[in-house]
Every structure is written in structure tokens, then in C-alpha cells.
Amino acid sequence: MHFQIKRDILLKSLNFAHNIIERKNTLPILSNVLLEAKAKTLSIVATDLDLVFHDVITDLKITEEGSTTTSATVLHDLLRKLQSNSEVIFNLKDENRLSISAEKSKFNLLCLPVDNFPNFSDNFSNDGISLNRKDFLSLLSKTKISMSNDETRHYLNGIYIHNIELNGKLYLTGVATDSHRLSSSSMLLDNNSKFKSFILPKKTVFQLCSLLEEGSEKISLFSGDTKIQFKIGNSKITSKVIDGKFPDYKKVVPKNNSKILSVNVKDLINSVERVITVSIDRKEGVKLTLDKDNIQLFVNSSSSGEGKETLKANYSSEQFTVSFNSRYLLDIASEIEDEIITVKLNDAVSPVLIQDNSDKYSYYVIMPMKI
Numbered sequence: 001m002h003f004q005i006k007r008d009i010l011l012k013s014l015n016f017a018h019n020i021i022e023r024k025n026t027l028p029i030l031s032n033v034l035l036e037a038k039a040k041t042l043s044i045v046a047t048d049l050d051l052v053f054h055d056v057i058t059d060l061k062i063t064e065e066g067s068t069t070t071s072a073t074v075l076h077d078l079l080r081k082l083q084s085n086s087e088v089i090f091n092l093k094d095e096n097r098l099s100i101s102a103e104k105s106k107f108n109l110l111c112l113p114v115d116n117f118p119n120f121s122d123n124f125s126n127d128g129i130s131l132n133r134k135d136f137l138s139l140l141s142k143t144k145i146s147m148s149n150d151e152t153r154h155y156l157n158g159i160y161i162h163n164i165e166l167n168g169k170l171y172l173t174g175v176a177t178d179s180h181r182l183s184s185s186s187m188l189l190d191n192n193s194k195f196k197s198f199i200l201p202k203k204t205v206f207q208l209c210s211l212l213e214e215g216s217e218k219i220s221l222f223s224g225d226t227k228i229q230f231k232i233g234n235s236k237i238t239s240k241v242i243d244g245k246f247p248d249y250k251k252v253v254p255k256n257n258s259k260i261l262s263v264n265v266k267d268l269i270n271s272v273e274r275v276i277t278v279s280i281d282r283k284e285g286v287k288l289t290l291d292k293d294n295i296q297l298f299v300n301s302s303s304s305g306e307g308k309e310t311l312k313a314n315y316s317s318e319q320f321t322v323s324f325n326s327r328y329l330l331d332i333a334s335e336i337e338d339e340i341i342t343v344k345l346n347d348a349v350s351p352v353l354i355q356d357n358s359d360k361y362s363y364y365v366i367m368p369m370k371i
Contacts (some may be wrong), residue, residue, distance in 0.1 A: 001066025001092035003037045006059070007102065010042075010088065011079040013055040016211060016235070017046035018076040020053045029116045032069035035090070036114075037062045045117070046072055051204055052120055052238040068092050069117050070109045075100075078107060120238065124222035124229055129195055131172070131219050133232070135187040137212040139174045142185040142362050144205050145331040148178035155244030159205055162197035163189075170194065171361070175249050179367075181328050182249060183335075186361040195223050199242035208237055253365055254353045257344035261290060262314040265341040269333050275299045275307035276326045285323040285369040290315050290345075299326070300371075322348045323369040332364045 017033050025031045025048075034045040042057040082088065082102050091099040092111070100107045140159065148156035160175045164186065170193070171186040200208075211232055212219070220231040229238045272286055279301040289296040295313045300306040322345060333341055338358035345352050354364040 001035075001037050001068060001090065002064035003042060003060055003062040004087055004089050005042065005057070005061075007079055007082050007086045007088050008084060009057060009059055011076070013044050013057060013235075014072070014076045014079055016055070016207070017044055017053050018072040019207060019210070020046040020048055020051055021072050022048050023073075029069065029112050029118075031071055031073070032112055032117070033072035033075060034067065034069050034114065034117050036067035037090075038065050038067070047118055047120070048203075049118060050201065050240045051207065053207070054236050054238070056234040058234070066092050067114045068095070068098055068111045069114060070098050070111050074109060078109075124224045124227075127193070128220035128222045128231070129172075129193050130190055131221055132187070132190070133212055133217050133219050136172075136219065137209060139172070139185040139187050140205055140209050140212070142335045142359075143174040143176045143183040144202075144209070145335065146176040146178055146181045146183040146364075147202050147205070148176075150178065153179075155199060155242055155246055158199045158201045158242050160197065160199050160246040160249075163194050175246070177247075177249060177252075177365075180325065181332070181367065182252060182365040183332070184249070184253075184363055185359075195221070197246075198223065198228055199244065199246055200228065201239060201242055204237065204239040211235060211237065252351055253363070254344065254346060254351045257346045257350070257353055259290070259317040259320075259345040260315070261295070261343040261345065262340050263295065263311065263343075264339060265333050265336045266339070267311055268341060269330060271297050271309050271311045272326055272330055272333075275309050278305045278307040279326070280304055284326065285371045286326040286329065287321060287323045287371055289319065289321045290317070291319045292316065320348060322352070323371045324352075324366060325369055328366055332366060335362075335364075 021031060036043040042060055044055045046053045086102045088102045093099050096111050098109045098111050143159050147158060162173055164171050164173045170189045172189055173186040175184045222229040226240060227238055228241055229236055275297045276286060276299050279299050280303060287298040295311045297309045332354055336356045338356050340357055342355045348368055351365050351367055356362055
């Protein structure tokens with residue numbers, strides 16, 4: 001194998017590939033990235049057995065076809081430290097040694113046989129679903145904040161992707177919850193196609209978001225029995241789905257909360273950020289006393305002191321006090337696109353509904369805290 005490629009082109013692909021790989025692997029081959037130069041293209045594959053990243057690069061010069069595997073972390077660090085836009089030459093001298101040269105630098109990386117690298121087959125339906133990149137990225141960003149870290153309830157460690165029908169139109173909906181908060185967001189499907197619902201694992205969500213930040217405008221979704229695949233330009237991510245049943249989340253979405261609070265979202269974020277500076281643990285609660293046309297925010301930390309601030313708001317119901325986990329409240333407020341955040345409450349212990357006036361297909365539910 002012998003090929004020449006621009007450092008920046010290969011590094012862009014390696015940025016994604018090396019993030020797929022787990023830092024501690026019991027199988028040495030899983031620490032490696034597969035490089036295959038064939039038919040005027042370079043294929044790059046990385047996996048942790050649950051998630052596979054596959055990229056195809058066409059902008060290179062191949063003088064000899066071939067393939068090998070080498071350390072993804074070492075190769076990524078090496079490319080990162082080379083001069084930007086420099087030409088890099090790869091030469092597989094024998095099965096165990098990959099020579100890399102660029103300008104005045106030369107390296108020899110150890111390799112493992114390609115036969116040891118996991119082989120993956122794509123058994124997916126031919127009829128993929130076309131998705132708008134920006135819309136799908138927005139959906140993932142708004143829902144991922146509520147994914148759970150509780151391994152005992154593994155079915156909550158991701159985003160539940162499914163179809164819903166509204167006014168005769170079909171939507172792709174993502175929902176995540178950790179039982180303390182819930183996020184839901186939907187996007188219209190262009191081709192009105194249904195698909196089998198699935199739970200997308202947390203790691204896949206984060207890697208997919210990174211890839212979608214700079215991908216093509218349209219992406220394709222292909223579903224299988226136990227795996228899901230996303231094609232984005234010349235790249236594709238194939239992932240196992242979480243085996244489990246997502247709970248009936250609609251039961252916890254409040255329908256009749258009558259106390260309505262409207263406040264400037266930036267002002268709310270800034271006020272919460274200021275009062276919680278007295279708290280070492282950002283998970284500590286912030287107490288909100290709602291009164292006519294204002295909110296009083298209060299934080300009391302037993303270890304460092306207390307903070308208080310009054311904020312103008314639109315509220316006309318009776319005065320009452322409710323407390324929230326400050327980090328949860330900030331996470332949700334940061335996803336609101338409109339200038340105003342709308343909070344619908346019932347009492348100090350019941351679920352609270354938060355809505356974005358600029359996105360009628362997204363909403364959030366948060367449970368109050370007892371302080």
C-alpha cells in the first residue's frame with residue numbers, strides 16, 4: 001500500500017474515528033483504525049464493536065493498493081502535530097510496519113493484520129429515510145440533555161426515536177428522560193415514511209452530533225433489526241440500538257397546568273448563574289418565589305452562603321414557591337430559541353411543562369425539588 005494525501009483531509013476523518021475508539025480495550029485490534037486504499041479511494045474504519053464509523057476519501061493519490069490497521073490515537077496525534085496542509089506519504093513496507101513521511105519528518109508505526117479487524121455486514125432495508133441535517137441535529141441537541149446516566153435502567157441511556165402523526169402528517173420524534181426531566185422534539189418527515197422505533201445509545205448520539213455539525217444538508221437513515229445506520233455524505237455511522245422498552249412518556253406530560261410564567265430566557269439564565277455562584281455543587285436547588293410580575297430567586301448553601309435576586313417576569317396567578325435543580329433548569333433554558341421561555345406550573349411538587357414559542361414541536365418537563 002502506498003498513497004499520498006493532504007494532512008488536513010485525513011485529519012478531519014481521524015478526528016471522528018479516534019473518538020469512536022475506547023481508550024481501554026481488552027482486544028488490541030480495537031485500538032486500531034483500518035486504512036484501505038482501493039479503487040482510487042481511501043476507506044477509514046474505526047469501531048468499539050457497538051459503534052462503527054466508516055469514511056471514504058477520494059481526494060488522494062494512490063500508487064499501490066493495500067490495507068492495514070494501526071493505532072488510531074497515535075496516528076491522530078501525529079497528524080495533528082504536522083504542518084497544516086502538508087503532503088503526507090503512507091507506505092506499507094511489510095505487514096507489521098507502516099512508514100509515514102511528511103516534509104522533514106518520518107515515522108514507522110506498528111501494525112496489526114487486517115484479518116484481525118472485525119468484519120461488519122450492512123443488513124439494512126434498501127428504502128432509507130431522508131432527513132434534513134440541521135433539523136435532525138437540532139432534535140438531537142434538544143433531547144440529549146435529558147439522557148440518563150443510570151446503568152440500572154439502560155433503556156433510558158439514549159434517545160427514543162419514533163414516529164408520531166399530527167394533523168395527518170408524519171413526524172420523527174426524539175424523547176429522552178432521566179426520570180427527573182424529559183425533553184421531546186419533532187421534525188416533519190419529507191417523504192411521509194414510517195420506520196421501526198429504536199433507542200439510540202448515548203455515545204452514538206454524541207458522535208452523530210459531531211458529524212452532523214459539518215455534514216451535507218441531507219442525511220439518510222437505514223434501520224435493521226438490531227442496528228441503525230446514518231449516511232452523511234461520504235461517511236456513515238452504524239450503531240447497535242439499545243435493547244429495551246422505553247416507558248410511556250406521554251403519561252408524565254402535564255396537560256392542565258394553569259399557572260403560567262413568561263420570562264426573558266437570557267435574563268433567567270443570567271440570574272440563575274449569578275445566584276448559584278454561592279453553591280459549590282451546581283446540582284443544588286434554586287428556589288423561585290413567583291409573585292405578580294416578578295420572580296425572586298434564592299440559593300442557600302450550607303457550606304458557602306446564600307444568594308438572592310429579583311427578576312422581572314409576566315406572572316398573574318397567586319404567589320407560591322417552587323424549587324428546581326439549577327443545572328437542569330439551565331440546560332433546558334439554554335435550548336430555548338425564543339426570547340421568552342414559557343413555564344406552566346400546577347403546584348410545588350407536580351411536573352412542570354416548559355415550552356419554546358419559536359418551536360411548537362419541542363417541549364420539556366422538569367420535576368420540582370424539595371429543599
